[in-house]
Amino acid sequence: KNQVEQSPQSLIILEGKNCTLQCNYTVSPFSNLRWYKQDTGRGPVSLTIMTFSENTKSNGRYTATLDADTKQSSLHITASQLSDSASYICVVSASGGSYIPTFGRGTSLIVHP
Amino acid sequence: GAGVSQSPSNKVTEKGKDVELRCDPISGHTALYWYRQSLGQGLEFLIYFQGNSAPDKSGLPSDRFSAERTGGSVSTLTIQRTQQEDSAVYLCASSLNPAGRTGELFFGEGSRLTVL
Numbered sequence: 001k002n003q004v005e006q007s008p009q010s011l012i013i014l015e016g017k018n019c020t021l022q023c024n025y026t027v028s029p030f031s032n033l034r035w036y037k038q039d040t041g042r043g044p045v046s047l048t049i050m051t052f053s054e055n056t057k058s059n060g061r062y063t064a065t066l067d068a069d070t071k072q073s074s075l076h077i078t079a080s081q082l083s084d085s086a087s088y089i090c091v092v093s094a095s096g097g098s099y100i101p102t103f104g105r106g107t108s109l110i111v112h113p
Numbered sequence: 114g115a116g117v118s119q120s121p122s123n124k125v126t127e128k129g130k131d132v133e134l135r136c137d138p139i140s141g142h143t144a145l146y147w148y149r150q151s152l153g154q155g156l157e158f159l160i161y162f163q164g165n166s167a168p169d170k171s172g173l174p175s176d177r178f179s180a181e182r183t184g185g186s187v188s189t190l191t192i193q194r195t196q197q198e199d200s201a202v203y204l205c206a207s208s209l210n211p212a213g214r215t216g217e218l219f220f221g222e223g224s225r226l227t228v229l
Contacts (some may be wrong), residue, residue, distance in 0.1 A: 031214045043117070043204055043220025044156075089156070093215035099144060099163060099208075100171075101215050105155035 002027040004092050004104035012110045017080055021107045023073040023090030031095035035064055035075045038087040038106070047075070047088075077109075085111045115139075117221035119205050125227045126195055134190045134224045138207030145188050146218065147180060148204040156204065162188060163210065195228045202226070 004025045013019050025033070032051050036044035048059050050066040050073060057064050061084075063076045077084055090104040118137040126132050138145050147159040158172035162182040173179070177195075182188040192199055202225050206218040 034217065036218075041222075043206070043222055044218075045220070046217045049217065091218075095214055099210050099215050100146075100158060100161055100169060101218070103156045103158070 002092070002094065002102045004090050004102050006088075006090050006104035006107050008107060009105070010108040010110070012112060013080055015080060015082055015111050015113050018076065018078050019080060019109065020077075021075045021088050021090075021109070023075070023092075023104055025071050025073070025090070025092045025102070025104075027092040027094050027102050029095045030068060030071075031093045033066060033073050033093075034091045034101075035062070035073075036089040036091060038089060040086070044087075044089055080109075080111045082111050082113060085109060117205055117207050117219050119203075119221035119224050121224055122222065123225045123227075125229065127229050128197060129194055131191065131193045132195055132226060134192075134203050134205075134226070136188045136190070136205030136207075136221060138186065138188070138205070139219055140186075142207035142209055142219070143185070144208040144210040144216075145182055146206045146208070147188070147190050148206065149174075149201045150204060150223070151201045159190070159203075192226075195226075197228050200226055200228045 007022045035047045038044040048064045061078045087106040089106040093101040143164045145162040148156040161169040177193045180190045202223040204223045206220045209216040
């Protein structure tokens with residue numbers, strides 16, 4: 001069964017600090033992995049996509065990594081800002097005709113001033 | 114429109130009533146998804162439409178839930194005889210889904226349903 005596990009479930013950090021969110025998956029055959037950001041009361045928005053051949057990708061202060069061998073991904077946030085407070089969701093898609101991606105439960109990040 | 118549009122944004126109904134939630138996807142997106150998100154929980158897949166193909170209804174929690182997509186565009190999610198446990202935010206997403214892989218999902222703002 002395809003599964004995506006995220007850790008930690010929640011995280012509280014001070015503004016300006018860095019943090020790393022983890023995602024482990026068992027989706028097969030692997031196609032791509034996306035990190036979405038969901039602000040409170042809004043729909044999720046894609047931050048980055050990782051494909052099999054990519055190890056790291058940055059989007060501003062967000063850097064995602066992928067280890068396809070261990071089936072792990074991380075999202076690193078540098079110099080956190082209050083606006084980074086949100087839920088971060090790891091979503092993994094399979095190849096071969098299945099168009100229903102597997103969602104993790106998300107990590108709730110709170111950035112305090 | 115520029116993005117996925119959902120209506121109503123908020124709906125309060127009494128237990129036992131039927132409700133309809135509407136989703137207008139991004140023009141040209143062939144794929145449309147419905148998800149349910151209960152308070153503080155992750156997204157739960159409900160149903161998937163792709164072009165003119167038969168929808169994947171594997172996520173619908175009961176036969177009280179149904180959805181249709183007319184003309185490959187607008188979709189309506191119907192919940193009959195609502196129960197209090199149906200209270201949640203219902204999110205719609207659309208995607209281009211190039212052949213062989215799932216594209217980026219673009220979400221609407223959601224419809225918050227409260228069943229009294």
